[in-house]
Amino acid sequence: MEKATVLGNIKDQPRALREALERKDEFVAPFVEVFKKYPIKKVLFFGSGTSYNASVIAAHYFKQIVGIDAAGNYPTVFKNYEKADWTNTLGKEEILFVGISQSGTSRSTVEVMEHAKQNGYITLALTENLESEITKHVDHVVHLLCGKELTPPETRGYTVTVLTLYLWAVSTAKELGVYSGEQYNQAIEEAKDLTDRFEAVIEESEAWYDRNKTTIVNSDRLYVLGYGVDFGSALEGMLKIGEMLRIPTIGYEIEEYSHGPTMALDKRQTIFFIGSDEAEFERMLLFRKAFKKYTDRVHVVTYKQIDADERDIVFHVKTNKYLAPLMFTVPFQFVAAKGAKDIGIDTSVNRFEEPLAHLPEE
Template identity: 30%
Template sequence: MATNDWDMYDYILESKDAVRNIVEHQDEIFGEALDYLEGKNIDRIYIAGSGTSYHSAFAARKLIEDKLGIEVTAVYPMEFVDNTRVFTKNALVVGISHAGRSTSTIKALDRARELGLATIAMTAERDRPLNDHADVTTYIEIGDEFAGPKTKGFIGSIATLDVLGLMLAVRRGAITEEEKGELERKMLATTDNIPAIADAAWAWYRENAEDLKRSRRLVVLGCEGNMGAMLEGTLKIWEAVRYAVAGYELEEFMHGGYHSIDDKTYMLNLGNPGKHFERMLRMRDYFVKERGAHCFVITSEDKGHRDVDFVFPFQNEPYFSSMEYVVPLQVIARKLSLDLGIDCNIASDPDFHKKMGSYTY
C-alpha cells in the first residue's frame, strides 16, 4: 500500500499487533538497554517527551514506579532543562521522541549527560538525530505510521516503557518472572480488544455524528488510570478537528472550569469504574440539566448511562486502561475531522517544525 493510502484509522487497528510484537520480541528489543543498565544503581527515573511521547510516559509511569519501587517522573523536556534540579547522580533519563527529531528532547538528554546521568533514547525511527544524544537507544517497534496524528505510536510507546520497566524490575529482583508475565498478559488482553473497541466506537460515532459535527467547543475529562488517555485524546481531537479542545483531571476541572460550561459546550467523560465514577455521573447530570451541555460518557459501567453514551466491556486493568479508553477518542478525532472536511493525515503546515526549530534535521 502506498504511503498516502494509509489513514489514521488503519493505525488504530494496528495497535493490537504492535503491542503483541513488543511483548513477543522483548529480549531482542530491550537487550542492549538492559545490558547498559546492568550494575547501575538507578534510584530515580525521568521520562522526557513532548505531546504523545509525554502522554505515553504519563500513562506508563505508575506501573514502572510501583514495580521498581523508585520515583518515576514524566516531564516536558524543556521543563527538565530549565527548571528541574536533579538531587541524585543515580538517575536515569529516558528521552522519548517518536520521530527521533524533537529538539527539546535532544536538549534534555544533553543536559542529563552533562550532569553525568544515565541516558536512553527511545524512538520509532532509525538513523535519527536523537540517537546521537544518549548512551543507548531503544526502538519503539511498531512498524510504520505515516499518518499525521499518532495513534499506535501512543499505545506502542506505553508498551515499550512498561515492558522495559518490568524487565528491569525482574533483573533488580523487585518482582518475579511470574508477576511480570501476569502483567504482560493483562496488557495484551487490553490491547487485543482495540479493533473491537474501534469498530464499536465508529458505530457509536455514526449514531451521534449530527450532534458532534455542531461542536466547536469540546472538553475532555479523565481521572485515575485514564489520565494518560485524557491527555492524549484531547491532543488527538485537537490535532484532527483543528478547533479548541481542552482536557482536565476531574477534580481540577471543578476548581474553575465549570464556570465556562453552557449549551454550546460538548463534554466527553472517561468513566472508568472506580471511586470517582459516581461523582462524574453527578457532574454530567448537573451540566445536562442545569447548563444544557452536550455530555457523553465513555464507560463499561452498565448503570447511570444515557442513550448517547459509549458503553463497551473494557478490561479496566488500572495500569493499562489508558490504552483502551483512548481508542474512542482517536476514532472521534478521525471520523469527526472527515465529516468537517479536514484531512488530518496532512499537516496544516508541512514546514512548521523547520520554521520553529522544534525538529532537528
C-alpha cells in the same frame, strides 16, 4: 501504493500491538539491563506532544507498579528551570533520563537528552528511527516497534509506546523483586488478552463515534476529563482532537475542571469523562449527573459497568487499570480523525509549515 491515512493507522493498531508484545524482548531486555547495571532510584521521562502524554503515564507506572520515584517532564521546562535532584542526595548513576521521540527528531527532547548526557547522567532514548538525531546524544537506544507513521498525527505510535512503557514497568518490577513471577506472568497474560481482542476495541469505538458524531463535530468546545493513570489519556485525547478536528479542546484533571471552567458550561459544549478504575470513579459519576443539568452532551468512556446511554461507551473488553489507557485513547482517535474527515479536513496535510518543533531528518 495507497496513500497512508490516520484512520488506516488507527485500524492497524491491533496488529501493531500484538507484534510489539510478541517481540517484547527486543525492547524490554535493554531497558531492564540498565537497572541491572546501575542502582537506579529515580526515572525522569521526557517527550513533547504525544510523547509527553505517554511520559505522564510512564511516570505513573513506575511510581505505582515499580515503587520508584518518577516524573514526566516537558523537556524545555526541565532543561531551563529544573534539576534532576533538588535534594542533592542522589548520585548521577542513580538517576535515569528517558527521552521518548517516535521520529527521534523532536528538538526539545534531543536538547534535554544532550544536556543530561553532558552532565554525566544515564540517558536512554525510545525511538522508532534508530538512525535519528536523538540516538547520537544518549548512552542507550531502545527501538520503538510501531513502524513509521507516514502522516503527521501519531496514533499507532502512541498506543505502542504506552504498551512498551507498561512492559518496561512490570519487567522492572520483576527484576527488582517488587513483582513475583506469578504477578509478572499475570501482567503479561492480561496484555496478551487485551491485544488479542483489540479489534473489538476499534469496532466499538468507531460505532460510538458514528452514533454521536453530529453533536460532537457541532460543539463550540470540547473537554476531556481524566484522573489517576488516565490523566495522561485525557491529555492525549485533547491533543488528538485539537490536532485534527481543530475544535477548541481542553484536557483537565477531573476535580480541577469543577474549580472554575464549569462556569462556562452550556448546551453546545461536549464533555468526555474517562472512567478509570481508580479512587475517583464514584466521584466521576456524581460530576456526570451534575453536568447533565447543563448539557446533554456528556459522554463516559469506560469498561466499568454504569447506567449507560447511547452517548457512553462501555467496552466489552475488560482489562486492568494500567492497560486501560490503550483502550481509552481509541475513541478520541476516531473523534479526531473521522471527525476531521466528516467536516472536510485532510489530516495528512500539516498546515503549519514552520520547522520549529522538529529537527530536519537526514
